[in-house]
Amino acid sequence: MPRHEALDLAIRLGRQAEAVCRHYLSSGHRAGNYWLVGDVHNTPGRSMFVRLSGPETGKGAAGKWTDACDGSHGDLLDIIREAQGLAAFKDVVAEARRFLALPHPEPAPQQGRGSHSFSAASGSQKAARRLFAMAQPIAGSLVETYLRGRSITSLTGTGALRFHPRCYYRPDGQARPEPRPAMIAAVTDLAGRQTGAHRTWLAPDGSGKAAIATPRRAMGELLGHGVRFGVADDVLAVGEGIETVLSPRQVLPRMPMLAALSAAHLAAVLFPPTLRRLYVLCDRDPAGDRARDSLLARAASLGIEAIALVPVAGDFNDDLRHRGAATLSAALKDVLHPDDRRRFLQG
Incomplete structure (x- = not known):
């Protein structure tokens, strides 16, 4: 099939991105402008996100997807291929054309x-x-x-x-x-503009x-953005949940922090251009481990020093509630960079 015909088919599928996801990725659900699911094989979960709206081609196009667990990505033709277990591209094309010929009601307005x-x-x-x-x-x-x-x-x-x-x-x-x-x-981008809630x-x-x-x-545009506490320059700490992030901030009140709101979004956080050191506030679960590893690797590839902060219990709010601020402070002191210990650690 000529390249331009495949592109045209991907564009037509992108115009019905949510209908495609509901049909082939039925284990997932809509969250703002994304469809969240475990993976391209329709496994339940939230690590893979499909963009439901955007331009027809290029960066951010409707139908583009990324799996935060392994970094794989593609378009809706790839979803059809994997979800249906099709080997030959001609069979993917036939299935896509069959889908496009079906009547698809417009999604109900939210x-x-x-x-x-x-x-x-x-x-x-x-x-x-x-x-x-x-x-x-x-x-x-x-x-x-x-x-x-x-x-x-x-x-x-x-x-x-x-x-x-x-x-x-x-x-x-x-x-x-x-x-x-x-x-x-408020979910904001690097420039401080609100993109979601x-x-x-x-x-x-x-x-x-x-x-x-x-x-x-959540609602709005979340990918790459987050809930920000403080303005990041050279140092930033990132985690999944709001409570997870606010917990170490009880003893690091001046350190800029960001809550990405999920493991999938944690792996996709965008870095300020001035960032030199990144702390990743981990959650003790498989999705959190995968997001941590992906984020640490991406930061290192950009020359950013990346340090994982691992809680004793399930997350840092568990540590704060059950072990207390003084114990949390002592634990963080052992893993913070010496410059950040002097600059941010309270007491």
């Missing part, structure tokens, strides 16, 4: 979860910015109660977090959203996360 007045789709950057703008500072709110319950008591430099008393949560398979209190986090729905008294199926959800 209604806004943060406001009655959302006119933008809930997965858009515009909706994410609007949701964050409608939220309020966390001082004295349920967010502060929730974080203090996780032993996160020093909240200096947490302007990326806000509180929304009635953020809509839509249970899977139900049309009617439920208003619930939530912690709203992350919601953590809370219990009515702030004692923990809400007792719902998916108390954490």
Whole structure:
């Protein structure tokens, strides 16, 4: 098949990227502008992400995918080949053409979860910015109660977090959203522009996360970005969850940190051009291990000194809650670069 015909087929599939994913990667689910799944063989999980919108060709094109576990990537033709177990390219083409000939209903528009007045789709950057703008500072709110319950008591430099008393949560398979209190986090790019938002729905008294199926959800453009605490220059610490990142920040309050929000997104974090040293705050699970290894290797290939910080328990918030700030400080002191020990470590 001529190259231009294959490209045309990939473009046509990209225009229906979500329908392709729902058909061939049915074990996954949509998260903002991405389809998340375990791998190209339709294994359940979140390490592979497929872009659902974007230009027709080139960088960021709709249908482009990356697996954070092994660095593999491709387009929707590759997904069809692997998901169907096809060896010959002519068979991939035939299957793609068969799929394109089928009727595919437009995906239902996602209604806004943060406001009655959302006119933008809930997965858009515009909706994410609007949701964050409608939220309020966390001082004295349920967010502060929730974080203090996780032993996160020093909240200096947490302007990326806000509180929304009635953020809509839509249970899977139900049309009617439920208003619930939530912690709203701004996802920003390297220039500080908000590209998305992350919601953590809370219990009515702030004692923990809400007792719902998916108390954490993200919206907007997440890939490469994150929730930032401080402005990174030559040193940055990155981790998965907001609580994971804020925990070592209790004893490293001046060190810039970033929460990537998932293992897959941790592996894809973009580095500031001035970065010289990267600390990776690990979670003790297989997905976290793979993301750590991928990120450390990518940083090293760019000449960035990369250091893994490994918790004793499952994550650094477990360490903070069960072992205390003094013990956490002592443990970090042993692995920090001497310059950073003097510069950032408190006490």
